[in-house]
Amino acid sequence: MDFLYLELQRCPTLQRGLIPARDSRQGRRKRLATTAHHYPRSVLVTGGAGFIGSNYLLQAVKAHPETRFVNLDALTYAGQRENLAALEAGSAYTFVQGDIADLDLVTALSEEHAFDTVLHFAAESHVDRSILDPLAFVRTNVMGTATLLECARRAWNGRTDVRFHHISTDEVFGSLGPEGLFREDTAYDPRSPYSASKAGADHLVRAYHETYGLPIVISNASNNYGPFQYPEKLIPLVIQNAVAGAPVPVYGKGDNVRDWLHVGDHCSAIDRILQYAEPGSTYLVGGGEERSNLEIVRLLLKLVDQALDRPEGTSLKLIQFVTDRPGHDFRYALDGSKLATDLDWTPSRNLEEGLRETVAWYLANGTWMEQTRNRSYDEYYETQYRDRIDNPTETT
Numbered sequence: 001m002d003f004l005y006l007e008l009q010r011c012p013t014l015q016r017g018l019i020p021a022r023d024s025r026q027g028r029r030k031r032l033a034t035t036a037h038h039y040p041r042s043v044l045v046t047g048g049a050g051f052i053g054s055n056y057l058l059q060a061v062k063a064h065p066e067t068r069f070v071n072l073d074a075l076t077y078a079g080q081r082e083n084l085a086a087l088e089a090g091s092a093y094t095f096v097q098g099d100i101a102d103l104d105l106v107t108a109l110s111e112e113h114a115f116d117t118v119l120h121f122a123a124e125s126h127v128d129r130s131i132l133d134p135l136a137f138v139r140t141n142v143m144g145t146a147t148l149l150e151c152a153r154r155a156w157n158g159r160t161d162v163r164f165h166h167i168s169t170d171e172v173f174g175s176l177g178p179e180g181l182f183r184e185d186t187a188y189d190p191r192s193p194y195s196a197s198k199a200g201a202d203h204l205v206r207a208y209h210e211t212y213g214l215p216i217v218i219s220n221a222s223n224n225y226g227p228f229q230y231p232e233k234l235i236p237l238v239i240q241n242a243v244a245g246a247p248v249p250v251y252g253k254g255d256n257v258r259d260w261l262h263v264g265d266h267c268s269a270i271d272r273i274l275q276y277a278e279p280g281s282t283y284l285v286g287g288g289e290e291r292s293n294l295e296i297v298r299l300l301l302k303l304v305d306q307a308l309d310r311p312e313g314t315s316l317k318l319i320q321f322v323t324d325r326p327g328h329d330f331r332y333a334l335d336g337s338k339l340a341t342d343l344d345w346t347p348s349r350n351l352e353e354g355l356r357e358t359v360a361w362y363l364a365n366g367t368w369m370e371q372t373r374n375r376s377y378d379e380y381y382e383t384q385y386r387d388r389i390d391n392p393t394e395t396t
């Protein structure tokens, strides 16, 4: 069995896994406020070789042994087929390299596999890259989503025993001040090319429900962390730079606030929503763990020092405050009460415990980090950080 897969299985936060599809509806019937129950048999997963999709598939293929999964992924810089190598030996999982915006390909796959479910993770997902190259985001996130919707509409032709689950972000709601929370009915106010393209996709998904009756659900999640995240994102970036003793860049003063959600919790919420949410509904998914970026960076540096038996505070001196991201949203925070009330779901991970395990996973999987940091990573890092690190606004 694949080494990475073994490591993942050892990770206590991921061992909790997903809820098997059929076991608990009876027991939970009294507590769920919905009457829907969708049991996926043949699932098109898009973007399953990325961070959240890999985590989802590693759990779901095990939790749903009767279900077939086809993973359609273009393998951009962010996709790693090797994450799922352990699944390729089994008959429940098939990998297809391709573009979600390729109408002919998606149509052919639909005809071949008779999907009853689309679980749509694929996206260009990094805000900083969207500032450097916005059109790639519009193409994949808007046109790609439109292509999948149109294929589903044609293939399903009015069926109701099917689902199109669109995975989205809380960033579509814009930026909060120090108070307040996003709710499912908060008006959209995206402010970066990434969040605007995701908002466009959300609107299209909802429009296909209103116009054609397509049975869709949307979940908008907060910032995820955990195994398999592409190394240019904040958490793996801080870990790898701390291990190497390299500068740890922090935008602005590090006072931007995010709500952190363990990817394993996100995957269990997705499964709950996919199976039990009413068609046409939206759910926010958060970790209930609001922290400023500086708090997260300091906590990670402490955890890396502890893991490497370094004296306390060793890595704090690596922090370098650098020129902020343009239009950097100040705060995202969300009200997860609809998901708790309707579907009896709340996150199970404590942030410090989850981050400690995440640090341990990246330390144990240095080879994955090295292999994943491809040329695209080097080019991106140079463009995004070289000038900033050479001209810090402040050091600690």
Ligand SMILES: NC(=O)c1ccc[n+]([C@@H]2O[C@H](COP(=O)([O-])OP(=O)(O)OC[C@H]3O[C@@H](n4cnc5c(N)ncnc54)[C@H](O)[C@@H]3O)[C@@H](O)[C@H]2O)c1
Binding pocket: 046, 047, 048, 049, 050, 051, 052, 053, 072, 073, 074, 075, 076, 077, 078, 079, 080, 098, 099, 100, 101, 120, 121, 122, 123, 124, 125, 126, 140, 144, 167, 168, 169, 170, 198, 220, 221, 222, 223, 224, 225, 230
């Ligand atoms: N990471 C987060 O914190 C977070 C939070 C909330 C929502 N989301 C959403 O969750 C989804 C997954 O995010 P992630 O962090 O795993 O992203 P990721 O960047 O790690 O993975 C994206 C995957 O999509 C694939 N892909 C990109 N363009 C494609 C195309 N045109 N056709 C087919 N495949 C393509 C990539 O190869 C990659 O495997 C995204 O829709 C994102 O908007 C992410």
